[in-house]
Amino acid sequence: MPRYSVAEAKNTLPRLIDRALAGEDVVITRHGKPVVEVRAREAFDRAAWLASLDRIEAETAAIPPTGITSVQLLSDMSNETLW
Numbered sequence: 001m002p003r004y005s006v007a008e009a010k011n012t013l014p015r016l017i018d019r020a021l022a023g024e025d026v027v028i029t030r031h032g033k034p035v036v037e038v039r040a041r042e043a044f045d046r047a048a049w050l051a052s053l054d055r056i057e058a059e060t061a062a063i064p065p066t067g068i069t070s071v072q073l074l075s076d077m078s079n080e081t082l083w
Contacts, residue, residue, distance in 0.1 A: 001024075002019070002026055004029065025038070
């Protein structure tokens, strides 16, 4: 999968769109890290995407609660001395 920086993508967007329409997935990076994938609209499978969401929801629901709220966790973390 080819990678392009945001600056490269900005300067070559029409060419990247043509590549995506030809069936190629294109990755756009920011500071060297992938942040966006460009692909043709026809390649998007809504049913598979919804199934993935359902799977993630089920896996999340199966995780037992920790007994601590996010506010408590952040408070405890801010009170710890890290060095």
